[in-house]
Amino acid sequence: MNPNDFGNKMKPWLDRGAAAVGEMQATRLKSARLRAMDAYREPVRWLGLVTINAGTAQTLQYSVVQRVLLFLPIVALLAVLAIKSADEMDLGELDAQLLTQELPPDAFLDQDFRSWLGKPQG
Amino acid sequence: MSDFLASVDRRAFKQAVFAVRDDESALDIVQDAMMRLAEKYPDRPAAELPLLFQRILQNAIRDHFRRQKVRSTWTTLLSNLGLGGEDDADPLETLEVDEASNIPSSPAEQLEQSQVMAAIEEAVQGLPGRQREAFMLRYWEELDVSETAKVMGCSEGSVKTHCSRATHALAKVLRSKGITL
Numbered sequence: 001m002n003p004n005d006f007g008n009k010m011k012p013w014l015d016r017g018a019a020a021v022g023e024m025q026a027t028r029l030k031s032a033r034l035r036a037m038d039a040y041r042e043p044v045r046w047l048g049l050v051t052i053n054a055g056t057a058q059t060l061q062y063s064v065v066q067r068v069l070l071f072l073p074i075v076a077l078l079a080v081l082a083i084k085s086a087d088e089m090d091l092g093e094l095d096a097q098l099l100t101q102e103l104p105p106d107a108f109l110d111q112d113f114r115s116w117l118g119k120p121q122g
Numbered sequence: 123m124s125d126f127l128a129s130v131d132r133r134a135f136k137q138a139v140f141a142v143r144d145d146e147s148a149l150d151i152v153q154d155a156m157m158r159l160a161e162k163y164p165d166r167p168a169a170e171l172p173l174l175f176q177r178i179l180q181n182a183i184r185d186h187f188r189r190q191k192v193r194s195t196w197t198t199l200l201s202n203l204g205l206g207g208e209d210d211a212d213p214l215e216t217l218e219v220d221e222a223s224n225i226p227s228s229p230a231e232q233l234e235q236s237q238v239m240a241a242i243e244e245a246v247q248g249l250p251g252r253q254r255e256a257f258m259l260r261y262w263e264e265l266d267v268s269e270t271a272k273v274m275g276c277s278e279g280s281v282k283t284h285c286s287r288a289t290h291a292l293a294k295v296l297r298s299k300g301i302t303l
Contacts (some may be wrong), residue, residue, distance in 0.1 A: 007257065007260060010261060010303065014242070014243075014246070017239050018135070018136045019132065025145060029131040029132065032152060036153070039160045040124075040164050
């Protein structure tokens with residue numbers, strides 16, 4: 001006999017056996033199911049990005065795109081802060097060097113720098 | 123999740139009973155498997171749950187045997203050292219009790235259909251572990267060969283071999299009892 005045919009003929013018998021599980025076992029199984037459902041927390045999704053379940057971080061499942069989207073605001077914020085800080089540092093350093101006369105003589109030979117110095121500062 | 127668990131709990135229980143031959147241990151195994159599924163995979167799509175649950179269940183059954191092996195090793199060690207109590211169970215005695223507990227006892231089992239069912243279950247229970255596992259997953263849980271191989275952690279070829287051997291062994295046992303499906 002073909003194993004598949006034989007297996008298919010066995011299935012209803014096995015199903016009947018499972019349906020005939022005793023009252024006590026059925027009650028225990030129901031109780032086990034309820035306990036499992038107590039441990040189960042429906043995942044909370046927000047804009048397809050956030051999944052919160054049972055408070056366990058290791059069970060979070062994100063796609064690559066979702067991970068990138070999650071970190072995008074943080075990366076953007078850091079980039080803005082870095083650019084702003086670099087600008088402020090450059091101007092501050094230049095001011096300090098002008099005040100202390102520590103600019104190298106070559107700086108005054110640069111045409112652009114001299115024209116920039118001549119401009120009224122706003 | 124709740125519907126899924128309700129649809130598989132009895133089959134899972136029977137599978138565990140076939141494997142461990144003890145209702146209490148089987149109930150513990152099924153409960154453990156259901157808890158693990160609910161705790162660890164709450165956000166998986168419903169279509170993935172059968173395969174995941176079967177993996178967890180089969181692992182729980184293997185864990186049970188590992189624990190049993192460790193326990194029996196310690197029991198043997200302690201009894202060899204003379205530290206074990208006199209009422210320590212002999213594994214062979216336990217086996218005999220387990221077999222006796224499979225004798226049909228309820229009125230329903232006295233019906234012809236129930237006798238056939240009992241004979242089939244006995245034959246399934248008598249299969250070697252891997253053959254039974256492959257047979258149950260393929261033909262009862264209706265997993266395909268590739269899914270069965272994933273759950274069992276073996277090659278697809280091994281699954282086919284186990285299934286073929288299991289069906290031949292079952293057919294032979296049932297034929298010897300005058301049962302034709």
